Amino acid sequence: xxxxxxxxxxxxxxxxxxxxxxxxxxxxxxxxxxxxxxxxxxxxxxxxxxxxxxxxxxxxxxxxxxxxxxxxxxxxxxxxxxxxxxxxxxxxxxxxxxxxxxxxxxxxxxxxxxxxxxxxxxxxxxxxxxxxxxxxxxxxxxxxxxxxxxxxxxxxxxxxxxxxxxxxxxxxxxxxxxxxxxxxxxxxxxxxxxxxxxxxxxxxxxxxxxxxx
Amino acid sequence: xxxxxxxxxxxxxxxxxxxxxxxxxxxxxxxxxxxxxxxxxxxxxxxxxxxxxxxxxxxxxxxxxxxxxxxxxxxxxxxxxxxxxxxxxxxxxxxxxxxxxxxxxxxxxxxxxxxxxxxxxxxxxxxxxxxxxxxxxxxxxxxxxxxxxxxxxxxxxxxxxxxxxxxxxxxxxxxxxxxxxxxxxxxxxxxxxxxxxxxxxxxxxxxxxxxxxxxxxxxxxxxxxxxxxxxxxxxxxxxxxxxxxxxxxxxxxxxxxxxxxxxxxxxxxxxxxxxxxxxxxxxxxxxxxxxx
Numbered sequence: 001x002x003x004x005x006x007x008x009x010x011x012x013x014x015x016x017x018x019x020x021x022x023x024x025x026x027x028x029x030x031x032x033x034x035x036x037x038x039x040x041x042x043x044x045x046x047x048x049x050x051x052x053x054x055x056x057x058x059x060x061x062x063x064x065x066x067x068x069x070x071x072x073x074x075x076x077x078x079x080x081x082x083x084x085x086x087x088x089x090x091x092x093x094x095x096x097x098x099x100x101x102x103x104x105x106x107x108x109x110x111x112x113x114x115x116x117x118x119x120x121x122x123x124x125x126x127x128x129x130x131x132x133x134x135x136x137x138x139x140x141x142x143x144x145x146x147x148x149x150x151x152x153x154x155x156x157x158x159x160x161x162x163x164x165x166x167x168x169x170x171x172x173x174x175x176x177x178x179x180x181x182x183x184x185x186x187x188x189x190x191x192x193x194x195x196x197x198x199x200x201x202x203x204x205x206x207x208x209x210x211x212x213x
Numbered sequence: 214x215x216x217x218x219x220x221x222x223x224x225x226x227x228x229x230x231x232x233x234x235x236x237x238x239x240x241x242x243x244x245x246x247x248x249x250x251x252x253x254x255x256x257x258x259x260x261x262x263x264x265x266x267x268x269x270x271x272x273x274x275x276x277x278x279x280x281x282x283x284x285x286x287x288x289x290x291x292x293x294x295x296x297x298x299x300x301x302x303x304x305x306x307x308x309x310x311x312x313x314x315x316x317x318x319x320x321x322x323x324x325x326x327x328x329x330x331x332x333x334x335x336x337x338x339x340x341x342x343x344x345x346x347x348x349x350x351x352x353x354x355x356x357x358x359x360x361x362x363x364x365x366x367x368x369x370x371x372x373x374x375x376x377x378x379x380x381x382x383x384x385x386x387x388x389x390x391x392x393x394x395x396x397x398x399x400x401x402x403x404x405x406x407x408x409x410x411x412x413x414x415x416x417x418x419x420x421x422x423x424x425x426x427x428x429x430x431x432x433x434x435x436x437x438x439x440x441x442x443x444x445x446x447x448x449x450x451x452x453x454x455x456x457x458x459x460x461x462x463x464x465x466x467x468x469x470x471x472x473x474x475x476x477x478x479x480x481x482x483x484x485x486x487x488x489x490x491x492x493x494x495x496x497x498x499x500x501x502x503x504x505x
Contacts, residue, residue, distance in 0.1 A: 109498045112385040116438040121279055123437045124326040152278060190279075192272060193388060 050088035053176065053210025055096070056169075057081070060208035062098060066186075067199030074198075076105035076114075078128075085210055087176070092135040094144050094161065098128040118193040125152045130159070140164075142178070150189040157184065159206075174212040181205045215382070215391070222269045223395050228402035231262030235402070241409040249299055252418035256295040258403040259396075259422040263288060266395025270388060280323050280437055281388060284429045287322060291315055291422045312421060316352045319425050320344040323432050347449065348428055354453055355420040361459055365473030366416035367404035369455045369480050370423055371397045376484040377430050377448050383495035386438035393430050396423065427452075444487045451487075454479040 062081060065073040083096035100122040103114050115122045132146035133156075142161040147154050161178040169175045183203045187195065238254035239246060267285055268274070277283045294315055298308045321328075321341055328337055359366055378393020400423060407415035431449050434440035457479045458464065458472040467475075 109385065112439050113387070116386050117279065117281055117433065118386060118388050121437060123331060124279060126330050 050086055050091065051174065052086045052213045053084060054213050055081070055083040055085075056175070056209040056211050059177070061206070063205045064202050065205075066202050069197055070199075074105060076103060078102050079104050083208070084213075085178075089137055090135060092132070092137065092142055092144075094130065094132045094135070094142075094146070094159075096130045100126055100128055119191055120151060125150075130157075148184070150184075151191055153189045155184075155188055157182070169211050171211075175209055177207070177209040179205075179207045215394075219269065219391065223266045223391055224398040226269075227262040227266040227395050228398040228405075230265055231258040231399040231402035232406050234258045234261045235406045239406070239410070241406055244411065246410060246412040246414060248414055248417050251414055252295055252299045252421070255403060255418040256292045256299075256422055259399055259419075259426075260288070260292045262399025262402055263392075263396050263426065266398065267392065270391045270395065280326065280433045281392070283322050283325070284392070284426065284433060287315075287319055287429055288422065288426050291425045295418065295421045312352065312356065313349055315425060316349040317345045319348050319429060320432055323429055324436060327436050344432070351428065351449060351453065352420070352424045354456070355424050358453075358456055358459070359416045359418070359420045362416045362455065362476075363413050363469055363473070364404070364407045364410065364415040365458075365469070365476055366455060367400055367407050367419050368473070369476050370419060370427075370452060371400035371404055372477065373448070373452045373480060373484065374400055374423070374427055376451070376488055377427060377434075380444055380448060380487060380491050381430060381434045381438070381440060383491045384434060384438060384440040384444075386434055386440065389430055389434050389438060389440075392426075396426055396430070424452075441491075444491060447483060447487045451480055451483040454483050 060081065060083075062078045063075060064077070065075045068074045078098045078100075080099035080102035081096060083094070085094040086092055100120045101115055103111055103120065103122075105111055105114065114120055127149075129149045130146055132144045134145045136143040136145075140163045142163060143158055144161055145156065145158045148157045159180055159182050161180045164177045164179060167175045167177075181203065183201050185200050186202050187200050235254045235258040238257055239250050267288075271281065271285075274285055275282065277286050294311045297303075298311055324341070324344075328341075332340060374393055375397035376393075378390050378395075378397055380390075381387075381393055382390025400419070403419070428449060431440065431445045435442055435445040455476045458476040463475065464472060
């Protein structure tokens, strides 16, 4: 009760200077609240702009190269795969599953050998999988830290995906594309056969497009 | 590809080690010999010989993850079973039961990870029943043969193991090829010592450790690699052709060396029926110029 009385007294006894100052304070408060509100909504929009893309298999390629006896590189690719990715800043996600049996080095006999127990052991480990755990975005670069499961062994790797450009599909849906090149050691994944004759480092080159769902 | 260095460390060394271990265990220069020491000798000879080749080919043993790791485990269990039943005073009925359990467990253990991705429930029941029955029958018949045959049986087994090695090697599973050849080398090393023995029980115990590894190489070769189904079946039953030496008329009227030649020829013909098309296909594919 006492407090109310004091306030009412202040209101009735206010000078013109005080009224101006009060008005200015009110306006500044309103502007500040509006600005804060706008900033927050902008941030929310950025955070909430999450777009999920399905892999466009016709415009996706997964190639690898491995040193052969120190003389040259043997190139190969995987023909069957699936995946999706979600672009949402730091909450982005990349998931890819490759059918190990689809390995293709352009030599049927070598491919049979690669599918067998000496290398990929595709009957026991039919898929190669990558699932992100954390993504750090720096401009067009998406550094995707995640679990790569190959030959039944899961290792944490960081794959740098470079976003090339956005575009539109014929359907009118949003499209975007990435490229990446990174190196893994096959011995980390238990593929020890032929060490020396073949390099331990395997360089993968991945290029893919996704269409917004 | 079989490198010269591997040929020495993966074949010559295992053969020598198996020969030394068998010689030290059975001491062939003695006039007397016992079934007990033959079992012990073959178990240790194959353990040391094949174990050395396995280590040279695949590196240090680790927790089983792939079928070939389980094959190493099978070999170890077979040795433990053989040593266990010989070193302990267990009742005689325990021995066939222990061997049967090992024969039954062989294929499910090797195919544990194949089943998950490749077969439906009914296929699992059908395939595993057929494979377990075949494993028990083949191993049982070969063990029975080892009780009757002479010094020639290890040689026959060595030839069969070599054929399995070559078939796997030429069917795009080089590690399997190397393991088959290392098994053959270890058997031949032991067989050389067995030849020096004067008694007729030189084959006792050889099949108990050798046959699980032999059949295991065929199972992995076919189900995980490119060994053709009928090739695997013919190679699996090929050692049974050595029973031809037990035909009463042949056994009673022929010298041991004649019986040995008959066994080798019969088994050899069956092995060649597989090796011929395998080698032919391999040579044909050499035009691909693939090495690794």
